Every structure is written in structure tokens, then in C-alpha cells.
Amino acid sequence: MELMQAEAQIEAILFTMGEAVELSRLAQAIGHDEETTRKIIYNMMDKYNDESRGIHIIELDGSFQMCTKASMYDTIKKLTTIPKKHVLTDVLLETLSIIAYKQPITKLQIEAIRGVKSDHAINKLIEYNLVCEVGRLDAPGRPILFGTTEEFLRTFGIKSLDALPAVNPEKLEDFKLQAEEEAGQITLDI
Numbered sequence: 001m002e003l004m005q006a007e008a009q010i011e012a013i014l015f016t017m018g019e020a021v022e023l024s025r026l027a028q029a030i031g032h033d034e035e036t037t038r039k040i041i042y043n044m045m046d047k048y049n050d051e052s053r054g055i056h057i058i059e060l061d062g063s064f065q066m067c068t069k070a071s072m073y074d075t076i077k078k079l080t081t082i083p084k085k086h087v088l089t090d091v092l093l094e095t096l097s098i099i100a101y102k103q104p105i106t107k108l109q110i111e112a113i114r115g116v117k118s119d120h121a122i123n124k125l126i127e128y129n130l131v132c133e134v135g136r137l138d139a140p141g142r143p144i145l146f147g148t149t150e151e152f153l154r155t156f157g158i159k160s161l162d163a164l165p166a167v168n169p170e171k172l173e174d175f176k177l178q179a180e181e182e183a184g185q186i187t188l189d190i
Contacts, residue, residue, distance in 0.1 A: 003040065006030050006032065006037075006040050007040060007043075007044055009029065009030045010026060010030060010037075010040060010041060010044065010064075011044070011066070013026060013029055013030075014057060014064060014065060014066035015066055017065075018066075019065060020060045020061075020063035020064060020065040021063055021064060021065070022062060022063045023037060023038060023041075023062055023063065023064065026041070026064065041057060041059075041064055044057055045057045045059075053069070054068060054069055054072045054075075055067065055068055055069060056069050086128045088128075091121050092121050092124055092125060094114065094121075095110060095114065095118055095121035095122060095125060096125055096130060096131065096148075096152070098110050098113050098114065099125070099131055099146050099147065099148060100148050100152070100161070100164060101164065101167075103134070103145075103146065103147035103148060103161075104134050104135060104137075104145035104146065104147050105145065105146055105147075106137055106143040106144065106145060106146070107119070107122060107143065107144065107146070108143060110122070110146075122146065128151075129149055129151040130148065130149060130151055130152045130155065131146050131147070131148060131149065131152070132146070132147065132148075132149050133145065133146060134146065134147035148161070
């Protein structure tokens with residue numbers, strides 16, 4: 001039972017650290033001397049190599065590290081080639097629609113419309129390749145102008161920006177009234 005506990009502790013340490021850990025540190029962490037710890041690790045190495053496992057423990061100049069077996073390379077490679085699904089939260093969709101309808105637009109202009117900082121949202125949209133830098137505004141500080149990309153058009157099935165749905169003028173008036181009411185409530189609450 002004590003051996004299984006020591007193996008579990010070593011396994012947890014090596015997995016968590018993700019890099020080579022010196023034998024002396026492992027021994028100290030599990031409360032055994034270095035020789036006993038080395039024997040436990042060698043026993044674990046044999047188990048990992050004998051069993052059909054995707055990981056193994058390697059020794060590197062008196063340190064030990066848990067690694068993926070080379071035979072798993074093709075499997076891992078398949079995973080990395082699967083396109084990552086991007087999730088567009090309400091914040092990202094709101095920021096994206098502002099950029100789509102108002103482009104080219106600066107971060108400061110986006111934040112003025114949204115009423116909050118938009119660094120994270122803009123960075124995520126750039127990472128998802130839905131938005132890109134399209135130039136600089138000819139003003140002090142030359143702020144970056146943002147616009148949508150071809151990937152934006154592809155993702156939303158739009159042939160061109162002219163195909164963006166038009167905003168209903170009645171709805172636009174309702175939005176303005178709601179925004180004015182909210183602004184009035186905010187100043188009253190302060």
C-alpha cells in the first residue's frame with residue numbers, strides 16, 4: 001500500500017511539473033531516501049513501458065520527467081490539425097457588429113459606443129481572424145483602425161459588407177431611447 005502511495009505521489013509530481021524533477025527533490029517530497037525513490041521510479045518506468053500506455057518516464061541527468069511516448073506522435077498530430085472551434089460570446093458579437101457596421105473604427109470609438117474597455121474583445125476577434133488592423137487614423141497618436149476580414153465574411157456567409165442586414169430605423173430609435181434612459185439612470189444613481 002505504501003509503495004502504491006509513493007508511486008501515486010511521484011506520478012502526480014511529474015505530471016504537474018511537466019519538466020524534469022531532480023531525484024533529491026522527489027525523494028524529499030515523498031519522504032524516502034534517494035535510493036528507495038530511484039527504485040520506485042525505475043519500477044514505474046518498467047510498468048509504463050510494459051503496459052499499453054501513452055506516457056512514460058524518462059531519466060535526464062539524475063532527474064526524471066513524464067513524457068508522451070514517441071509512438072503517440074501521429075495521434076497527437078491529428079489533434080493539433082483539428083480546427084479549434086471559436087466561441088463568440090455576447091461581448092465578442094457586440095464588438096464585432098460595431099466593427100462590421102462602423103469600420104474602419106478605432107478602439108477608442110468602439111469603447112465609446114460600448115461604454116466599456118474593449119481590449120480583450122478586440123484581441124480575441126483578431127486571434128479568431130474575424131477582425132484585423134486596416135490602417136491608422138490621421139490624428140494625434142495615429143490610432144489603429146480596425147475592420148473585418150474575409151474570414152468574417154466566410155464565417156457569417158456574407159458576400160460583401162454591403163450584404164450586412166440593414167438596421168431597422170424604428171429599432172434604432174428604440175435603442176437610442178433605451179441608451180438615453182440607461183445613461184440617465186446611471187447619472188441619477190451616482
